[in-house]
Amino acid sequence: MKRELRGLYIDLDAEVFSWKTTDLPSTAADDAVVITTGVLAGTGSPVFDCLSIKEGGGPSSYCSGRIAAALRYAGADAVVIRGQLAKSRVLVLEDGTGMLDDMPVKVENNEALKEGTALRRALRDQYLTDETVIEDRAVPSALLAKGIAAIIVTGTGGLAVADPAAMIDAYIEFYQNSLCPDDVCTCDPLADEACAAILRKLITACYGETCTDEDLAHFQERGLLVAQPAGCCSDADSCCCGKEAE
Amino acid sequence: MKILTFDQSKCDGCGACQRLCSLRKKGKVQPSEARIRIKRTDGAEGESPFLRAVYCQHCAEPTCVTACMRGIILKDPATGLVSRKTEDCFQCAACAVMCPVGAALLDHDMDAFVTCDLCGGDPLCVKVCPRGAIKYEDVEAAIEEKRNRYAQMAMREEAMHR
Numbered sequence: 489m490k491r492e493l494r495g496l497y498i499d500l501d502a503e504v505f506s507w508k509t510t511d512l513p514s515t516a517a518d519d520a521v522v523i524t525t526g527v528l529a530g531t532g533s534p535v536f537d538c539l540s541i542k543e544g545g546g547p548s549s550y551c552s553g554r555i556a557a558a559l560r561y562a563g564a565d566a567v568v569i570r571g572q573l574a575k576s577r578v579l580v581l582e583d584g585t586g587m588l589d590d591m592p593v594k595v596e597n598n599e600a601l602k603e604g605t606a607l608r609r610a611l612r613d614q615y616l617t618d619e620t621v622i623e624d625r626a627v628p629s630a631l632l633a634k635g636i637a638a639i640i641v642t643g644t645g646g647l648a649v650a651d652p653a654a655m656i657d658a659y660i661e662f663y664q665n666s667l668c669p670d671d672v673c674t675c676d677p678l679a680d681e682a683c684a685a686i687l688r689k690l691i692t693a694c695y696g697e698t699c700t701d702e703d704l705a706h707f708q709e710r711g712l713l714v715a716q717p718a719g720c721c722s723d724a725d726s727c728c729c730g731k732e733a734e
Numbered sequence: 735m736k737i738l739t740f741d742q743s744k745c746d747g748c749g750a751c752q753r754l755c756s757l758r759k760k761g762k763v764q765p766s767e768a769r770i771r772i773k774r775t776d777g778a779e780g781e782s783p784f785l786r787a788v789y790c791q792h793c794a795e796p797t798c799v800t801a802c803m804r805g806i807i808l809k810d811p812a813t814g815l816v817s818r819k820t821e822d823c824f825q826c827a828a829c830a831v832m833c834p835v836g837a838a839l840l841d842h843d844m845d846a847f848v849t850c851d852l853c854g855g856d857p858l859c860v861k862v863c864p865r866g867a868i869k870y871e872d873v874e875a876a877i878e879e880k881r882n883r884y885a886q887m888a889m890r891e892e893a894m895h896r
Contacts, residue, residue, distance in 0.1 A: 531763050532862070534748040554749065561765070618773060619766050646764030652757050656858065659754055663862045 489695065489703040491527060493565035496586055498579070500571030500634060505586040510566065521630045523559075523567040526712045528690055530557035530647050532659040536690075540711030543630040558621035561643025573635025578611070582642040591637060607638065615640045650696030658689040678704055678713075687713065735814035738770075738850070738857060739876045740787040741883070744867035747772055747785045751859035751868060755850075758858050760843055767841055769850040770859050770868075787868070790837040790849035792816045798829035798838060798849075814873075820846035 495510045521543050528536035537556040559567065563584040578589045592610035611622050624638035631639070649655050665682065678684050684704060691699035691707075707713045749772060752765035759769060770789040792809075796816050799807045803826055806819040818829075823846035830838040830847055841848045850857075852870070860870045869876075 530753070532753050532757065533750055533864075557749070557753075557765075618771065644764075644766040646756070646760065646762040646767075648762050649757060652761045656754060656758055659750075660858075660861050663750070663864055 489691075489697050489699060489706075491695070491707075493524065494563060495566040495568055496564045496581070498567065498569045498571075498586060500569065500573050500588075500636075502571070503588060507584075519570060519572075521569045521628075521634065523569070524710070524712060525556045525560050525565050527707050528687075528694060528713075530560040531649065531690070531694055532655065533662065536713070538711065538713070541628050541630065555621045555623045555639065555641055558619070558641040558643045560647055561619070561645050562641050563643070563645055569631065569634060569636070571634070576635050576637040578638045578640060579631075579636050580615070580640045583644055595637065611638055611640065615642075617642060619644050649694055651693045655690060655693035658686060658693055662686045662690070678708055735792075735873050736852075736855070736870055737792060737814075737873055737876060738789060738852065738860070739869045739871060739879070740789075741867045741869070742785060742787075743883075744865040745772065745785045745787070745863075746865060747774060748864065750862050750864060751787075754858050754862045758853065759848075760841070767839060767843075769837075769839070769848060771839075788836055790816060790833075790851075791835055792852075793834075797832040797834065801828040801832040803828060815852065816849065817851060818847075818849070820844055820848060823847055 490511065493510050495508050497506045497508055498504070521541065524540040524542070526536050526538040526540070529539075530537065534554065534557070537554060539556045539559075559565075559581070562581050564581060567581075573588070576591055576595065578591060580587050580589050591607070592614050593606050595607055608622070608624050611624060615622060620640060620642045622638065622640050665686075678701075684701070687704055688699045688701075691703065704713065749765055751770050752768040752772060753763050755768040755770050756762065756764045760767060765771070770787055773786050773788055775784040775786070792814055793816070794814075796807070796809055799809055799816065802818075804822055804824065806822045807816065807829060808818070809816050820841075825840065825845065825847060827840075827847065829849075830836070830840070833849075837849050838847045839849075840846075857868075857870050860868050871879075
């Protein structure tokens with residue numbers, strides 16, 4: 489199963505934002521950081537809102553609250569970031585547009601950014617709407633090193649689904665069989681046949697192509713299925729599983 | 735008459751209700767135009783955000799019915815359901831302005847203001863809420879449960895102040 493992605497390419501040196509349709513990237517080239525949303529991100533359950541973040545080498549799965557869904561509602565299935573900012577700034581994506589904004593408060597260093605309650609407050613005051621997701625404390629170190637201190641995404645668009653009725657049926661089955669929500673942090677979707685069956689149904693309904701076990705393995709290998717690492721609840725305000733911060 | 739009820743203490747803001755509502759009503763996932771919306775309000779420093787669900791309450795005396803200039807919003811006296819003929823809506827927004835809970839929203843695909851229609855008596859949001867925060871129940875049962883919750887909250891607060 490081929491998954492076409494609409495990717496936002498950001499050159500930090502020149503502050504240029506451009507859009508390209510791309511295939512599923514397996515590695516990050518040169519100095520790029522590649523953020524890819526999960527195959528089911530934004531469709532129905534926040535359980536599937538994972539991101540894959542690649543910086544050189546292989547993919548690392550990354551559970552990130554609602555931001556994966558927000559990225560897709562904003563029109564970006566993937567974000568590829570190259571270059572380096574001279575000083576920390578904030579990446580703002582809003583329904584197909586992107587910009588770099590100055591920091592609303594002064595923050596001394598990356599450690600202070602991770603603490604960041606003052607930054608969080610300031611970002612919320614400045615940007616928060618019902619459709620906005622703000623990611624600051626959980627910004628991966630690969631992005632902090634590039635000078636991106638926070639990502640703010642506002643998405644009001646829609647995600648196309650090939651067979652809405654089949655997807656609704658599959659989600660009802662998913663929820664009513666209590667598959668996952670409480671155990672999301674330790675779930676291996678392919679180790680459990682019931683879980684894998686639901687995933688195949690959901691992906692088939694979403695993309696209109698039959699999803700096989702090989703497709704599931706292919707997506708999981710790239711970090712695009714559930715596979716959130718334990719301790720995903722570093723940000724209890726937006727964490728997908730609703731547990732308290734650990 | 736049955737209505738949707740929302741238990742704020744159970745909701746974790748996952749948004750499954752919004753996503754699947756929009757999927758059923760629009761054929762695509764677009765939570766910003768779902769007929770039930772979970773709103774977040776920041777709590778005090780160190781506290782979790784305050785969550786509330788916004789959806790049509792099918793009021794006993796709906797202001798949207800009297801506000802609508804075209805008379806296309808109707809309340810069924812038998813079922814209590816507030817419904818609308820969306821094809822005749824000309825987007826004056828009177829219903830949205832007058833709605834006390836902000837439930838009416840503009841559906842950009844239909845070019846009409848819409849509200850929750852309870853999915854014809856089988857609300858999807860109830861089926862997919864992983865925490866059981868949304869229920870579809872008789873008004874009387876809903877009122878009784880709300881009174882019980884209020885009493886329990888009052889007892890907890892009383893115990894804390896002792």
